[in-house]
Amino acid sequence: MILGKPKPRRERPAPKRVSRGAWITAKAQAIVKRGPYCETCKTEYATDGHHCLIPFQKRYAEYLDHEINLELACHYDHMTGDLDTYEHRKEFYLRQVARYGKQAVDAWIESLPEKLKISHRLDFMEAK
Numbered sequence: 001m002i003l004g005k006p007k008p009r010r011e012r013p014a015p016k017r018v019s020r021g022a023w024i025t026a027k028a029q030a031i032v033k034r035g036p037y038c039e040t041c042k043t044e045y046a047t048d049g050h051h052c053l054i055p056f057q058k059r060y061a062e063y064l065d066h067e068i069n070l071e072l073a074c075h076y077d078h079m080t081g082d083l084d085t086y087e088h089r090k091e092f093y094l095r096q097v098a099r100y101g102k103q104a105v106d107a108w109i110e111s112l113p114e115k116l117k118i119s120h121r122l123d124f125m126e127a128k
């Protein structure tokens with residue numbers, strides 16, 4: 001039996017490493033500013049950071065790992081899915097406006113790539 005050369009293994013690009021340091025910093029800053037509790041139940045410690053206004057997508061981590069997009073949550077409330085509804089996102093938007101000012105919140109949203117802005121309902125920005 002004649003064996004040929006082994007087929008070369010297909011080169012795969014190394015997985016892109018995404019630094020999440022900004023998210024850790026954002027969580028720490030949010031805890032200093034808002035306190036250590038879950039923003040939903042207000043009784044459990046905030047163990048999680050929820051990407052509230054725009055859901056997390058790894059390829060956009062550098063944009064989405066931001067304090068304005070961060071809602072402090074306990075693991076239980078984070079896992080229910082209740083934080084993902086449009087109504088909740090709108091309520092969180094207004095909460096962030098009260099904390100950071102409408103100008104800062106809207107400037108962050110405006111700075112996002114077009115693809116993120118068109119694929120998520122953001123009409124609560126118009127709400128009064």
Ligand SMILES: [Zn+2]
Pocket residue numbers: 038039040041042043044073074075076077
């Ligand atoms: Zn909670």
